[in-house]
Amino acid sequence: MLKYITRRVLIGLLTMFFLITATFFLMRIIPGSPFINDDESVAAQKQYEQLEAKYGLDKPLTEQFAIYMKGLLHGDLGDSLIKKGRSVVSIIGNTAPVTMRLGLTGFVFSMLVGIGLGITAALSKSRALNNFVMFLSTLGVSVPNFLLAVFLMLVFGVYLDIFPIIGLKTPLHFVLPTIAVSLHPIAMISRLTRTSMMEVMRQDYMVLAKSKGTAKWVVVLKHGLRNALLPVVTYAGPLIANLLTGSFVVETLFSIPGIGSEFVGSVTNRDYTLIMGLTIFMGFLVIAMNLLSDVVSAWVDPRIKLDK
Numbered sequence: 522m523l524k525y526i527t528r529r530v531l532i533g534l535l536t537m538f539f540l541i542t543a544t545f546f547l548m549r550i551i552p553g554s555p556f557i558n559d560d561e562s563v564a565a566q567k568q569y570e571q572l573e574a575k576y577g578l579d580k581p582l583t584e585q586f587a588i589y590m591k592g593l594l595h596g597d598l599g600d601s602l603i604k605k606g607r608s609v610v611s612i613i614g615n616t617a618p619v620t621m622r623l624g625l626t627g628f629v630f631s632m633l634v635g636i637g638l639g640i641t642a643a644l645s646k647s648r649a650l651n652n653f654v655m656f657l658s659t660l661g662v663s664v665p666n667f668l669l670a671v672f673l674m675l676v677f678g679v680y681l682d683i684f685p686i687i688g689l690k691t692p693l694h695f696v697l698p699t700i701a702v703s704l705h706p707i708a709m710i711s712r713l714t715r716t717s718m719m720e721v722m723r724q725d726y727m728v729l730a731k732s733k734g735t736a737k738w739v740v741v742l743k744h745g746l747r748n749a750l751l752p753v754v755t756y757a758g759p760l761i762a763n764l765l766t767g768s769f770v771v772e773t774l775f776s777i778p779g780i781g782s783e784f785v786g787s788v789t790n791r792d793y794t795l796i797m798g799l800t801i802f803m804g805f806l807v808i809a810m811n812l813l814s815d816v817v818s819a820w821v822d823p824r825i826k827l828d829k
Contacts (some may be wrong), residue, residue, distance in 0.1 A: 758814020
């Protein structure tokens, strides 16, 4: 286990290095600057050059990259080029908790509803219920979350005026954005759970457990669910990483001051240091959650050997 985790951490660090390098150079080779320079007067040009020099943007790209990596090794992500006087660390510290609250709410909601629907569909003999789960799965995979978000806002926020549609100030504010980010995961989890549970229920050990007269719910929860959830656990790693790093469009539509909307704004404004900081933060979460998913999978199913 320790050998596997060490290898995955090293691969993760290498992946982070390539991610940082690619993001750094791609953002800088694209024409443009974070400092608008439409005024061609001598004074404006001089001010523009002073800003470039202040943030080191007048130096060669390789030198800029070396300076950034040196600061990164000391935990310094720099200051925002657009939001004067604010460090990238402080911006992430203010926006990450907002996105994480929404992400964790969406994750828990997706897991509970998705697993519940999948188990019910697998054990039920009702064709109507199975058709409903399959319809929901198809709908969830097909409909983009931004389109669902707009629909929910119009119907439940504007016409019916049941839920608020701006920010995340109260529990009611969480309802619509949580549904918007959860439909696709619910569809995937319910389909994975249903397929896996139907396969597990046909295994010999499950037939033996039922033949002993054990209550059906005990057989399902004690013997079947743990094995049936393995594909869900594998899917849960990337899912929670995606939810914790924010849904760019959903956060923007609901005016949620989280990482997603902050990232969109940083790209639009070409705020290089903020883009780099958010990329590093989100990349770390994705790598960490995938590693955690693999470790949990091995704990759920001891047949998985992580030392290979």
